[in-house]
Amino acid sequence: MLAHGIITSRSADPDRYMLFLHGILGTRANWRAIARRFVDARPEWGAVLVDLREHGESLGLSGPHSVRAAAADVAELEASLPVRTAGALGHSFGGKVVLEWLRSRGGRLTEAWTIDSSPSPHVENRDTSATATVIRTLEALPRQWASRDAFVSALVGAGQPPPIAQWLAMNLRRTGSGERSFGPDLGVVRALIEDYARTDSWDVLEALPQGCTLDVVIGGRSEVFSPSDRERVAQLADRNSNISVHVIEPAGHWVHVDATDALLALLTSPRSPQR
Secondary structure, three states, X not given: OOOEXXXXXXXXXXXXXXXXXXXXXXXXXXXXXXXXXXXXXXXXXXXXXXXXXXXXXXXXXXXXXXXXXXXXXXXXXXXXXXXXXXXXXXXXXXXXXXXXXHOOOOXXXXXXXXXXXXXXXXXXXXXXXXXXXXXXXXXXXXXXXXXXXXXXXXXXXXXXXXXXXXXHHHHEEEOOOOOEEEOOOHHHHHHHHHHHHHOOOHHHHHOOOOOEEEEEEEEOOOOOOOHHHHHHHHHXXXXXXXXXXXXXXXXXOOHHHHOHHHHHHHHOOOOOOOO
């Protein structure tokens, strides 16, 4: 079962919940601050922050390790929750997980968001090239560290920016001897990235399940969506009023970091279940 945490606005009694899914090498903590602001602005919603397979505290799940397996994990978690799930938001890898999860949502009112996550397959994993570099760096370093600071210093010394090193340090786990170990199995993470690159989820948008809305958020400075991807998703939105496309021009791939307020303005704008 996937590790997760639930957030609601203070004194609120939400009747529906949004799943928040991170990208590769992220954890559920990545979306905590935004989720808190989301539920405060939309108190009828609660938030479920999820650690996807082999991330955060969701370690050791059996294979195969794929986007569809990750989506099945999310569906299994959803079935076990004591609350009603009515939406999902995912960044990058998590965005494709959301699209695959939507396949099982036909007939149920669902509000879905993908954040800089193209449905396209591609030979070269454009949107995770930086992640591939990070993985190579991690593979060259020890698995255990005397302290968090030692881990961060080693990554910075290997050429990673301090913010990335601090972000990766969220994956550290304390060992029985008091040291820190990097939790995710990098072999599994590689398998997930490779499957992400192979997965084509356009058919979900071409025939969006009944009852679902989909907001596609694109970082204006990101290269994740090719020009043809952008044209294709815009055409789909023109044909289907339940699909909306939003380009946040100042943002790169890390939309929720580069343009937090602009993203929150979208997430909290007045909406109806069916547009």
